[in-house]
Amino acid sequence: MDDVQAVERLTLALENFNSVFIRLPDSGRLSFSALSVLHTLSRVGSCRLSDLVRTEQIKQPALTSAVAKLADDGLMRREPDPLDGRAAVLSLTDAGQALVRERHTDRARRLGVLLERLSPEDRVQLLGVAEIFDRIVHLADEPGEGPQL
Template sequence: MSTELNIAELTFVLEDFTRMHIRLPQAQRLSFTTLSVLHTLAGHGPMRLTELTASEQVTQPAITQIVTNLEREGLVERRPDPSDGRAVLVHVTEAGAAIVSGRRAERVAHLTALAEGLTPEERAAIAVAVPALARLVELNRSGS
């Protein structure tokens, strides 16, 4: 087994893993983009619509519609931006945060069961890789 990092192979594996991971929770009554907005707000705090448009890579009308629908369902709320009275910040509500934490708990349970099928060496390799993957995420955030 090579210890050289093959970025193309990493990309393919991460794409497959991401597709699997996104689809793990079974209760799927919201679209992927809508769920992504909830996860973004739960993880990064309140944001302006323009920031959500950029982070979710959708159009301004699309994010406005998503936020309006989430607001109607009681999963987010708009509040005035304390630093600019003309702007609003979108906040995740307790109900929205509960969806995010419930999805995470489902993923943890499913991945725990899958990890039982790995060898101790494979589990150790993943454990060693986690900090490096977290650092890649951090580098991406600081670069954008």
């Protein structure tokens, strides 16, 4: 298999895995878009709505609606941007941070159950790629490399 085919195979495997992985914890009453906003803010910290429009890849009206619901639910706060009074800075509340942590813990537990069904060799091999995924995320966050904050 050449590099192009291998990348295509990896892409398909990641897409299929993500469709399972993203649903491991119960999403409850929040949409996937709202949950994505929470997880992004947890990862990158406070930011403006315009920054989230780039990373979340949804239209601004839909994102504005998701942000309003998250704020109404007490999971996110909106504060005036000290550099631009017309804009707001978004950040997680303690409740929002707790929800992200709970989802992470639940997802890790459920993934652990699935990993127990793999061979010991497969588990070791799979668990060893975490650092590589971290590096890919770091590369994607570099300026000019795609959706980022």
